[in-house]
Amino acid sequence: MLALGGGAVAAGLLPATATAGAPHAAAGILFFDSGSPTARARARQARGQRLIALTGDPVRLWRDNVDRQEKAISGITRWSDYLLLRELAAEQGLRVRREEQLRIPGRPMLVDWAAA
Numbered sequence: 001m002l003a004l005g006g007g008a009v010a011a012g013l014l015p016a017t018a019t020a021g022a023p024h025a026a027a028g029i030l031f032f033d034s035g036s037p038t039a040r041a042r043a044r045q046a047r048g049q050r051l052i053a054l055t056g057d058p059v060r061l062w063r064d065n066v067d068r069q070e071k072a073i074s075g076i077t078r079w080s081d082y083l084l085l086r087e088l089a090a091e092q093g094l095r096v097r098r099e100e101q102l103r104i105p106g107r108p109m110l111v112d113w114a115a116a
Helices: 037-045 058-065 079-091
Strands: 006-008 029-033 050-054 073-078 096-103 110-115
Touching (some): 029 058, 029 079, 058 079, 079 110
Parallel strands (some): 006 096, 029 050, 029 073
Antiparallel strands (some): 073 110, 096 110
């Protein structure tokens, strides 16, 4: 089951919910939108994950950086990148376990997600 939610984000901070800070702690890889201050802040908070900044082609970044044996992937990405990465995860048997839309005034919507 997907956990769908949305929330306004003020001053580039993520919403203070039970899932807002912890989802990436269990993930082996964290994809993040390098053009988003919110996503960069989340990447700076990540502990123990391998960080992959989305610069350029997300498919190439996936194929160059994700091992076929990877068990957990997460991200804070734009919707379009999320859709591509979700399908790549499904190709290797990973399913989205959590998805939360983050709406930030004046910025493209981000999706905070995890697949295992």
